Amino acid sequence: MSDKTPAKAVEDDGRKYKAPALEKGLDILELLASSVEPMTTSQMASKLGRSVSELFRMVLALEYRGYIVQSDDGRDGYILSNKLFTLGIARAPTKTLLEEALPVMAALSREVGQSCHLAVASGDQIVVVGRIESPGDLGFAVRIGYRRPMVKAASGRILYGFQASDVQEVMRRALQSADEQDLAALITEAAKAKEQGYVRTPSDFIDGVTDLSAPVMGFRGAVAALTVPHVVYHPAPCSADDALAKLRAAALKISSQLTQQSH
Numbered sequence: 037m038s039d040k041t042p043a044k045a046v047e048d049d050g051r052k053y054k055a056p057a058l059e060k061g062l063d064i065l066e067l068l069a070s071s072v073e074p075m076t077t078s079q080m081a082s083k084l085g086r087s088v089s090e091l092f093r094m095v096l097a098l099e100y101r102g103y104i105v106q107s108d109d110g111r112d113g114y115i116l117s118n119k120l121f122t123l124g125i126a127r128a129p130t131k132t133l134l135e136e137a138l139p140v141m142a143a144l145s146r147e148v149g150q151s152c153h154l155a156v157a158s159g160d161q162i163v164v165v166g167r168i169e170s171p172g173d174l175g176f177a178v179r180i181g182y183r184r185p186m187v188k189a190a191s192g193r194i195l196y197g198f199q200a201s202d203v204q205e206v207m208r209r210a211l212q213s214a215d216e217q218d219l220a221a222l223i224t225e226a227a228k229a230k231e232q233g234y235v236r237t238p239s240d241f242i243d244g245v246t247d248l249s250a251p252v253m254g255f256r257g258a259v260a261a262l263t264v265p266h267v268v269y270h271p272a273p274c275s276a277d278d279a280l281a282k283l284r285a286a287a288l289k290i291s292s293q294l295t296q297q298s299h
Contacts, residue, residue, distance in 0.1 A: 060086070060094050065116065068104060069159075069183075074113030133260060134166050136293045137252065141168045141262070144286040149273025151177040152264045152283070154252070155191040160210045162189045162261070176245060176267050186211060187218040190235045190247035191261035197226030198251040198258035234284055236276070244268045248280045250287035254294060262287040 063084050068075060077095050081088045095114065098104045104114045134154070141152050145168040153167035164182040169175060186192035186207075196207055211219055229235045229249075239245035246266045251258040264283050266276050274282070 057094070060091065061098060064091065064094060064098060065103060065120065068114060068116045069161075074107035074111045074115050076113045079113065133252070133294065137260070137262070137290045138166055138168070140286050140290050140293075141166065144264070144282060145169070146171050147274070147282050148264060148266075148279040149269070150264050150266055150279060151175050152262065152286075153178045153180075155189070155195070155261050155263065156259065157186065157192075157195045157207070158183070160186055160214060162186050162191050162195060165260070170267075172269075172273070174269075176242070176265050178265065185214065185218075187214045187222045188240070190237055190249045191263050192222060193226045193229045193235050194249050194251045194261035195258050196222060197228075197230040198253065200257055203257055234280060236280060239265065246276055248276065248283050250280075250284045251291075252287050252294070253291040259294070262290065 064080055067080055067083055075083070077091055078088050080086075080095070081091050084091070095104070099106070099114070102117055102119045105117045107113055107115050133156075137154055141154065145152050149170065149172055151168060151170040153164050155162040155164050157163075161183045162185075164178050164180055167177055167180055169177045184192075186196065196204060199207065208219075211222075214222075225235075233250070235247065235249040237247050239247050242265075244267060247263060248266050249261050249263040252260040252262055262283060264279055266279050
């Protein structure tokens with residue numbers, strides 16, 4: 037019988053109760069969420085400071101339940117599935133956001149002849165929770181569930197810039213692992229976005245695309261960023277200037293509907 041008292045157990049890490057198996061599973065999910073590349077079981081074990089045998093059954097269980105899947109692009113390792121994302125979408129606040137936003141987004145896409153998507157903050161990343169594809173035969177669209185570091189995304193400038201200072205402080209703590217220069221650039225560009233009311237910037241990974249983004253506001257700050265990745269077509273269905281104006285009007289309409297719905 038152990039002579040470790042409950043009080044001593046609490047002193048170890050501040051918690052009275054532990055669930056080691058659950059925590060191993062959560063460690064795996066959080067690790068894969070933060071990784072841009074698939075990871076093998078041995079790579080996960082190395083990163084988490086555990087043995088392969090410790091994680092082997094947990095990895096199989098998570099795969100069986102559909103939370104992780106093997107990469108299908110020829111690379112070895114596991115990636116997160118969309119199951120956690122789907123569970124998150126079922127939460128009432130996100131569901132309400134999409135219920136209000138999607139009809140407005142569909143109208144916006146028809147007006148500008150471009151796709152649009154809605155992103156929210158998730159830790160140090162942005163995640164796309166809704167999209168409407170371009171009404172034309174050709175178009176560029178971001179898939180639902182797509183994640184990108186907040187410091188690298190146009191919508192990240194919106195989601196950070198249009199917040200109260202205390203919320204920004206919390207977000208900065210979540211961004212501590214980001215490159216210092218990237219974080220400084222985010223803070224500067226977010227302040228600029230707040231001043232002008234939108235983001236308009238060339239895509240940093242696709243030539244010919246200009247990211248247009250505007251805030252969907254709640255009572256305390258931006259709850260989402262509405263973005264049009266404006267593609268240059270010939271002939272152009274809508275200029276970038278017109279698309280930006282219509283985007284901002286759509287974001288304002290969704291914001292108004294959200295705040296009215298909350299009363």
